[in-house]
Amino acid sequence: MSTPENEYIKVRKDKAEELRKEGMNPFINGISPTTTTAVIHEKYDAEDAASLEKDASKHSIAGRVMAIRSFGKAAFLQIRDRAGNLQVFVQKQRVGDEQFKLFKKLDVGDIGLFEGEMFRTKTGELTLNAATLTLVTKAYRPLPEKWHGLTDVETRYRQRYVDLIVNDDVKKTFVARSQIIQAIRSFMVERSFLEVETPMMHPIPGGAAAKPFTTHHNKLDMDLYLRIAPELYLKRLVVGGLERVFEINRNFRNEGISIQHNPEFTMLEFYQSYATFDDLMTLTEEMFSDVAKKVVGSLKVPYQNDEIDFSAPFKRYTMHDSLVEIGKVDPEVLTSRENALKYAKSLGDELKSKDEGLGAIITEIFELKVEEKLIQPTFITHYPTEVSPLSRRNDDNPEVVDRFELFIYGREIANGFSELNDPEDQAGRFKAQVDALYRGDEEAMHFDEDYINALEHGMPPTAGEGIGIDRLVMLLTDSPSIRDVILFPQLKKVNS
RNA sequence: GGGCCGCUAGCUCAGUCGGCAGAGCAACGCCCUUUUAAGGCGUGGGUCGAAGGUUCGAACCCUUCGCGGCUCACCA
Numbered sequence: 001m002s003t004p005e006n007e008y009i010k011v012r013k014d015k016a017e018e019l020r021k022e023g024m025n026p027f028i029n030g031i032s033p034t035t036t037t038a039v040i041h042e043k044y045d046a047e048d049a050a051s052l053e054k055d056a057s058k059h060s061i062a063g064r065v066m067a068i069r070s071f072g073k074a075a076f077l078q079i080r081d082r083a084g085n086l087q088v089f090v091q092k093q094r095v096g097d098e099q100f101k102l103f104k105k106l107d108v109g110d111i112g113l114f115e116g117e118m119f120r121t122k123t124g125e126l127t128l129n130a131a132t133l134t135l136v137t138k139a140y141r142p143l144p145e146k147w148h149g150l151t152d153v154e155t156r157y158r159q160r161y162v163d164l165i166v167n168d169d170v171k172k173t174f175v176a177r178s179q180i181i182q183a184i185r186s187f188m189v190e191r192s193f194l195e196v197e198t199p200m201m202h203p204i205p206g207g208a209a210a211k212p213f214t215t216h217h218n219k220l221d222m223d224l225y226l227r228i229a230p231e232l233y234l235k236r237l238v239v240g241g242l243e244r245v246f247e248i249n250r251n252f253r254n255e256g257i258s259i260q261h262n263p264e265f266t267m268l269e270f271y272q273s274y275a276t277f278d279d280l281m282t283l284t285e286e287m288f289s290d291v292a293k294k295v296v297g298s299l300k301v302p303y304q305n306d307e308i309d310f311s312a313p314f315k316r317y318t319m320h321d322s323l324v325e326i327g328k329v330d331p332e333v334l335t336s337r338e339n340a341l342k343y344a345k346s347l348g349d350e351l352k353s354k355d356e357g358l359g360a361i362i363t364e365i366f367e368l369k370v371e372e373k374l375i376q377p378t379f380i381t382h383y384p385t386e387v388s389p390l391s392r393r394n395d396d397n398p399e400v401v402d403r404f405e406l407f408i409y410g411r412e413i414a415n416g417f418s419e420l421n422d423p424e425d426q427a428g429r430f431k432a433q434v435d436a437l438y439r440g441d442e443e444a445m446h447f448d449e450d451y452i453n454a455l456e457h458g459m460p461p462t463a464g465e466g467i468g469i470d471r472l473v474m475l476l477t478d479s480p481s482i483r484d485v486i487l488f489p490q491l492k493k494v495n496s
Numbered sequence: 497g498g499g500c501c502g503c504u505a506g507c508u509c510a511g512u513c514g515g516c517a518g519a520g521c522a523a524c525g526c527c528c529u530u531u532u533a534a535g536g537c538g539u540g541g542g543u544c545g546a547a548g549g550u551u552c553g554a555a556c557c558c559u560u561c562g563c564g565g566c567u568c569a570c571c572a
Contacts, residue, residue, distance in 0.1 A: 007541060008506050008523060067532085074529040091529065108522085122530045145507035145521050147533050152507090154564050166507095210571070255571045256497090265572070350569090405572095412572055443571085468572055492563065 008142045015105045016138045024102070026138035031113050033062040038083030040118065041126065049120040059128065060115035061086060062136060064165065065108050067146060075103065076127070079114060080165075087127040088114045099133055108146075109139035157489050170484075173477045176295055177485055180473055181248060183291045184268055191283075193244040193270055198233035200226060200250070206451070207231030207390070209443040210253040213263075226252035230269050231390065231464065232451045235419060238271050238462050239454045246270035248469065259481045260411060263490045266469040271419070275463040277402045280416040281379050284406060284465065285312035288377065288472075296476055303409060303478055306375060314377040314406070319366055322380050327369030334362055344368075355439060359384025359399065374407035383417075389429040389445055391417035408475055416465030423455035 016026040040059060044052065063081035073092040078085055092100040106112060113134040121127050144150040149166045156163040156170075163170050185195065203222070205212035207229030215224050230247050237245050248268045257263065272280070292299055292310040299310045323329040333343040340361040347368050349361075362384055374380070382400040385393055391401035403417035420426050430452070436444035473485040483489040 006506065011523065069531045069534050070528090071531075071534080072528040074531090076531045076534085078532085087532080089530075093529075121532095123532075125530090125532075127530085142506055142522065145533095147521060148508040150507070152503095152564085154503095155507095208572080251572085253571070256569080258571080259566085261571060267572085415572080466572085471572075 009140050012107055012138065012140045012142075015107070016140075019102075019105060019135065019138075024135065026135060028134070028136055031062060031134065031136055032060075033081075033113060034058075034060045036083040037061055037063065037079065037081050037086040040086055040128070041084060044118050044126055047118075049124075052118050052120055052126075056117055058115055058117055058131065060113060061088075061128065062113045063111065064139075065106060065110050065112055066143075068106070068108055073100075076121075077106075077112075077114075079112070079128075087121075087125055088116075088130050088133075089119075089121070089127050090114075090130045090133060095130060095133065102135060103133060106133075106135060107139065107142070109141070109143045110135060111137035111139070153483075154491070157483060157491055160487055173473075173479060173485060174487060176477045177473045179295045180291055180476055181266075181469065183294045184287065184467075184469075185248065187287050187290055188246045188268075188270060191244070193246045193272070194242055196234070196237060196242070196245050196247055197249065198227075198230045198237075198247060200252075202227050204446045204448050206445055206448050207233075208251075208253075209387075209445065211255055211442050213252050213254045228253050229267070229466065231466070232448055234269060234271050235459060235462070235464065236451065236454045238273055238419075239457055239459045243273035243460065243462075244271070257490060259483075260471060260474075262470065262482050262486055265482070265486075268467040268469055269464065271462050271464040273460040273462045276461075277381070277404055277416055277418045277463050280463045280465045281314075281316070281381075281404055281406075282312075284379075284414055284416070284467070285314055285377075287467075291472075292476060301476060301478075303475055304480060306409065308408060308475060309376055314379055316379045316381060316404075318382040319362065319380050319384070319400075320382065322370045322374075322378075323362070323366055326373050327366070329365060329369055333365070334358075337361065340365065355436070357384075357386045359386030363387045371407060371412075372410040375409055377406060377408045377413075379404045379406055388417065389433050390420055390426075392420045392422075393425070411471055412468070413471050413475070414465055414467040416463065419459065419462045419464050421455055421459040421461060423452050426455055427452050 067078035205225040212225040406414035433445035
């Protein structure tokens with residue numbers, strides 16, 4: 001999407017052309033600023049006007065011109081680089097006629113190099129008194145208006161580069177996102193997890209209940225699926241002796257787009273041998289506390305009009321208890337398929353298929369009655385086996401599995417379980433999924449024979465977990481939409 | 497996919513009952529050597545999302561389409 005050539009662009013191109021005629025290149029290369037705005041502030045913020053006057057040392061900064069306040073023979077410029085902002089003073093008397101002529105051709109949005117000494121203005125602002133200035137890069141397009149900035153969300157997402165230039169909070173959010181991922185990576189590596197990369201293109205979609213994207217390899221003449229989860233590959237690695245592995249990367253699901261769903265999203269998935277789902281709940285508490293402390297600086301994180309408390313331990317309920325205690329569901333409802341179905345229908349729930357068992361119906365009731373009430377971090381444990389085809393059955397009750405999901409602000413943030421490593425049980429579960437697939441459940445899993453083959457070689461008892469990184473970033477950056485934490489969120493195509 | 501709302505100058509937005517297309521910022525010209533959304537005087541800038549319809553006359557009413565937001569459904 002490119003707005004058409006207009007008066008603004010013409011004026012700026014003409015200025016660039018005039019400079020070229022005078023032998024100047026409006027797109028120079030190889031400049032070397034000696035410092036950044038942040039270093040200057042760190043060094044001089046505490047110094048007063050008198051002490052700055054004694055300091056004649058020169059500094060040069062490069063950055064984008066964000067504002068020009070001009071007085072004819074002098075002007076103040078606001079310069080922004082990667083680290084922050086600094087005011088620059090350009091005075092005709094100081095820079096000379098030639099340089100001042102160049103300054104007159106400078107526009108808001110251009111990138112420049114400014115060299116000079118520091119001083120304080122009448123109003124006390126730390127300012128670089130330019131001795132020389134250089135146009136580094138001419139900007140042909142104007143920046144959005146300085147007061148209201150850029151607010152149109154479509155333009156913000158489609159032209160994220162403009163959004164990043166003018167909306168400082170946007171930059172902060174993506175810096176925080178990077179820090180969160182760095183903190184998680186360090187956390188995992190410190191615990192002897194090995195970072196791996198597994199295929200993005202799968203011959204059989206697996207590891208989650210979701211509709212995949214399909215693609216095609218021409219030379220192999222073979223349909224492939226963009227992965228919906230790396231799970232089955234990571235567990236193959238555990239069979240291979242990589243006892244602790246993790247992957248932070250994209251999953252793709254061909255489903256709806258919403259305030260918390262993007263077709264491609266980032267997951268941390270990890271597997272730890274000789275651990276149980278119980279161990280992973282503890283690990284998750286440690287990880288979230290660690291990341292919140294490092295990135296936000298506190299365990300209490302403001303989110304929208306609430307405050308999320310990441311202090312361990314998080315609350316824990318079995319799914320059954322959460323339904324009764326939080327959802328105020330009569331326990332009788334949960335004892336038979338007939339009762340559950342009747343109750344679910346009274347809530348307006350439409351079954352995905354007629355063959356849904358008690359477990360699936362209970363899970364749907366949970367989603368309707370409990371999920372949105374889980375504001376503070378809460379683990380829900382012991383999901384029905386029916387909805388958990390890759391999880392280990394509970395030793396005391398085979399109808400439920402040793403699994404948890406972590407909910408924060410009513411959203412599912414993490415999903416972990418003790419892995420099913422009995423190849424015969426796993427084959428039976430795949431079979432049930434394939435039956436559901438034939439009945440029309442597009443999200444059901446396929447039968448992965450090689451995965452069974454892997455399990456038949458013996459997978460040590462292992463627990464695994466997936467954490468939705470985008471949603472975690474939303475919580476830690478107080479972002480209301482997943483689109484605020486993905487640099488280039490999926491949008492409809494532009495028809496011109 | 498359903499419902500609701502929106503799309504007007506580069507940006508942010510007004511536009512009354514259907515009657516000449518507006519403001520601020522930005523741009524351009526002039527003045528101005530300590531500003532913080534600098535200030536003053538002046539000038540230019542529009543496919544009113546697109547197409548069709550109603551009407552003497554449409555940014556405004558109707559239809560269809562496109563794009564976006566919110567929301568419901570689905571999902572993590």
